[in-house]
Amino acid sequence: MALHEPPLSAQAAAAAMLQGQSAPIVRAESDLEFGDIEEFEDALEPSMTLKKSMEDCEIAIEKFFSNNVKGAISVMIPWKDKSLYHSHGAAIFEFIPAMLTMDPQQLQVALAAVKDTFALCNRQRRCYSFVESLGTIIKKPNYGIYSEVEAHAELIHAEALLVQACLVALEGEDLTGLVRATLRIKNSHDSYKDCVKILEKKTRWDDTESRVHFESGVRMGVATFNVMVSLLPPKLITLLEFVGFSGDKEYGLSELLIGAKKPGLRSVLCSMTLLVHNLVIGQFAAIPPDYELAQKLIDESLSKYPDSAWFLMFKGRLALLLGKPAEAIEIYKKAANTSGLWPQLIHLAYWETMWAYAMLSQWDMSAEYAKKLLEESMWSRTVYAYTLIAASLQQTKPPDSNWLENLIQSATNYRQRILGRSVPMEKFALRRCERLRTRGHLVLPGTEMLCLWNMYPAIAKDAILSDRLLKEIEDTHKEIERTIKNYATEMKALTEKAKTEGRNGDAKKALEEAPKPKYDADDLALVRHLRGSILLAMNFPRLALEHFDDLLKDKDDIKENTYLVPYTMVEMAMCQHHLGDSHLALRLLTDARKKSGYPLESRLQFRIHSKIEMIRNQMEVVKPSIASHAKARTKLDVPGTLGTQGNLVVTTPPIPVPEDEEEEEDDKKKGKKKDKQKQKEKEKSKKGKKEGKKKASKKKEVKKRDTIIDGRGVVTTAPQRAGTSLFPRMDSPVAGTSKDFKDTMITTDGVVIAQPRAGDSPLTMRPGKQSNK
Numbered sequence: 001m002a003l004h005e006p007p008l009s010a011q012a013a014a015a016a017m018l019q020g021q022s023a024p025i026v027r028a029e030s031d032l033e034f035g036d037i038e039e040f041e042d043a044l045e046p047s048m049t050l051k052k053s054m055e056d057c058e059i060a061i062e063k064f065f066s067n068n069v070k071g072a073i074s075v076m077i078p079w080k081d082k083s084l085y086h087s088h089g090a091a092i093f094e095f096i097p098a099m100l101t102m103d104p105q106q107l108q109v110a111l112a113a114v115k116d117t118f119a120l121c122n123r124q125r126r127c128y129s130f131v132e133s134l135g136t137i138i139k140k141p142n143y144g145i146y147s148e149v150e151a152h153a154e155l156i157h158a159e160a161l162l163v164q165a166c167l168v169a170l171e172g173e174d175l176t177g178l179v180r181a182t183l184r185i186k187n188s189h190d191s192y193k194d195c196v197k198i199l200e201k202k203t204r205w206d207d208t209e210s211r212v213h214f215e216s217g218v219r220m221g222v223a224t225f226n227v228m229v230s231l232l233p234p235k236l237i238t239l240l241e242f243v244g245f246s247g248d249k250e251y252g253l254s255e256l257l258i259g260a261k262k263p264g265l266r267s268v269l270c271s272m273t274l275l276v277h278n279l280v281i282g283q284f285a286a287i288p289p290d291y292e293l294a295q296k297l298i299d300e301s302l303s304k305y306p307d308s309a310w311f312l313m314f315k316g317r318l319a320l321l322l323g324k325p326a327e328a329i330e331i332y333k334k335a336a337n338t339s340g341l342w343p344q345l346i347h348l349a350y351w352e353t354m355w356a357y358a359m360l361s362q363w364d365m366s367a368e369y370a371k372k373l374l375e376e377s378m379w380s381r382t383v384y385a386y387t388l389i390a391a392s393l394q395q396t397k398p399p400d401s402n403w404l405e406n407l408i409q410s411a412t413n414y415r416q417r418i419l420g421r422s423v424p425m426e427k428f429a430l431r432r433c434e435r436l437r438t439r440g441h442l443v444l445p446g447t448e449m450l451c452l453w454n455m456y457p458a459i460a461k462d463a464i465l466s467d468r469l470l471k472e473i474e475d476t477h478k479e480i481e482r483t484i485k486n487y488a489t490e491m492k493a494l495t496e497k498a499k500t501e502g503r504n505g506d507a508k509k510a511l512e513e514a515p516k517p518k519y520d521a522d523d524l525a526l527v528r529h530l531r532g533s534i535l536l537a538m539n540f541p542r543l544a545l546e547h548f549d550d551l552l553k554d555k556d557d558i559k560e561n562t563y564l565v566p567y568t569m570v571e572m573a574m575c576q577h578h579l580g581d582s583h584l585a586l587r588l589l590t591d592a593r594k595k596s597g598y599p600l601e602s603r604l605q606f607r608i609h610s611k612i613e614m615i616r617n618q619m620e621v622v623k624p625s626i627a628s629h630a631k632a633r634t635k636l637d638v639p640g641t642l643g644t645q646g647n648l649v650v651t652t653p654p655i656p657v658p659e660d661e662e663e664e665e666d667d668k669k670k671g672k673k674k675d676k677q678k679q680k681e682k683e684k685s686k687k688g689k690k691e692g693k694k695k696a697s698k699k700k701e702v703k704k705r706d707t708i709i710d711g712r713g714v715v716t717t718a719p720q721r722a723g724t725s726l727f728p729r730m731d732s733p734v735a736g737t738s739k740d741f742k743d744t745m746i747t748t749d750g751v752v753i754a755q756p757r758a759g760d761s762p763l764t765m766r767p768g769k770q771s772n773k
Contacts, residue, residue: 100344158191216264226252323461386429
């Protein structure tokens with residue numbers, strides 16, 4: 001009986017029983033849900049086509065971003081053993097909670113799901129025989145003959161390799177796991193390059209939507225590789241370039257933007273990647289995000305997926321970075337109250353809310369959310385415990401000492417290792433806990449955490465919040481300086497008194513039994529750094545430099561807070577950049593990069609790399625003019641350039657070099673020789689020709705002398721140094737990577753940066769021009 005037929009009446013059922021037939025059992029109409037019918041009808045289908053599988057993926061994505069996670073998973077499960085896209089989708093839904101929880105059991109479940117995807121991929125990818133494989137060494141494969149199923153299988157294979165790399169790295173917890181993950185990333189990179197060639201060479205597609213979805217996936221993968229590789233430290237980039245990787249951030253971001261605007265299965269993922277780069281990675285790297293682009297992407301996504309918790313989180317993050325923590329709190333609460341979410345997403349909303357309250361200086365509420373995270377989340381309980389301690393210490397009422405001691409012990413017990421190494425922020429938190437245990441107090445621990453998470457620029461966007469924070473730091477700064485000064489005065493007086501009284505005097509005993517000062521040089525350096533950082537965020541770089549200079553003058557007195565020296569050098573570099581001296585800023589950043597062996601080093605190295613790239617990109621690129629070339633410059637009426645010290649350098653006309661008198665006399669004597677010496681002259685003819693060329697070149701040589709006019713009007717002349725040709729040197733071979741060292745050139749327009757040649761573009765997996773077919 002079909003599902004659409006009405007149930008049997010009582011008479012029909014009785015008649016069926018009389019005939020020896022059992023009446024079929026039919027569910028009541030109210031008990032049969034629409035989703036059950038859909039699932040039942042799907043189960044009756046004999047096979048799953050590529051087109052239908054991609055349609056199911058669109059349905060699953062719609063449900064997932066509409067907060068119906070279970071509904072999205074139910075779409076993928078029935079066909080995960082037969083359909084490639086269903087298997088890949090089911091693996092992704094296992095991968096996300098594994099990354100959010102880092103639970104070993106969930107990691108194993110996700111790895112098993114990815115292995116099932118690989119099994120289907122290997123059956124549907126294009127296979128080569130042994131002879132064909134040898135032929136590909138001589139001749140490139142014909143990517144134009146790939147079928148649509150083979151093309152999509154190659155794309156999913158590349159994506160699954162990235163998923164497996166992340167899982168393997170977390171599962172291994174040592175160097176072996178990291179090496180295995182790196183090999184899979186390299187294989188994924190190669191698969192994406194094959195996908196680019198397929199997209200370029202394959203011109204005939206039976207289904208236009210299939211090509212649209214394939215292009216969307218290729219753009220997202222290639223763009224993500226370019227962006228992520230470009231963000232790595234220079235030394236690592238050089239190593240990756242050696243094995244075939246490349247990274248061009250600008251190209252990657254442009255491809256992500258194109259992928260977000262065009263239709264396709266990965267369009268929404270391109271939007272999310274752009275939002276993560278601008279609102280999370282960019283803020284973490286201390287680079288100003290593109291707020292307009294982020295706002296546009298969020299509005300478009302929320303119009304398509306209303307009340308989506310994912311994009312509500314991004315909306316709250318944007319409000320937080322724009323200096324609107326109160327508005328961000330309301331948005332985060334709305335996202336956390338959404339039903340059908342993974343608990344880890346709710347914990348992420350709690351984390352952001354905790355910092356929003358900290359920006360408002362509502363430390364009691366910040367401590368409340370830190371306590372929730374400590375009780376419910378397993379991500380990093382050491383960081384949660386220390387954040388709870390820091391927020392409690394910033395409150396007006398001091399916390400109980402026994403409660404603090406238990407919390408410090410808990411933070412030590414919760415320490416974990418990821419990728420075989422301890423978490424840098426956890427190590428920093430434990431150092432702070434140990435200092436609290438030994439000294440009994442910490443200086444503005446919550447304010448310090450806001451600085452480390454780079455929240456000062458967001459606070460500075462609100463005048464009330466920034467003024468309140470600055471006043472709190474200034475008051476603490478004055479108190480520390482006063483305490484240290486008074487202690488030094490007391491110790492000096494006791495020392496002088498002890499010298500006069502002798503060894504057995506009371507002053508000597510008092511000096512030996514004197515308690516340690518409440519504050520030390522580490523506390524003073526910390527508060528100076530915090531004060532300078534908030535002043536820089538408030539756009540007062542000159543005032544900030546004063547406090548940074550004071551810190552570096554006393555850097556030898558710092559014992560524990562050694563991270564403050566390189567962090568302060570980076571902040572000083574940004575002050576100089578704000579004041580217009582980008583070259584000095586680059587030198588300071590380079591010096592800071594050379595520092596090593598301090599807490600939170602990897603975090604600062606990441607920021608230094610991003611800041612150097614930002615400053616270089618912002619430096620104006622001027623095309624070399626005719627005056628850049630020495631030969632052309634000597635023909636100008638008023639030739640001149642700007643010297644490196646800001647002086648005007650005027651090049652005088654060329655002065656011919658006089659010939660040697662002795663050489664002229666030799667020429668006359670040689671001209672009077674008789675024909676008897678013809679045989680000897682023939683032997684010396686070759687040498688004579690060479691000497692003649694040398695003499696002719698000497699006549700054309702010039703001595704260039706530059707007239708230097710300094711700011712006081714003093715005129716001096718200086719010969720041009722050897723090796724200081726004004727011709728542009730070889731440009732950097734790879735732009736946008738660790739080899740992106742632009743050359744400077746002195747011209748009449750001033751000190752400029754040589755424009756890289758067109759042939760010096762980095763190796764990118766750019767899709768070729770598509771035909772209009």
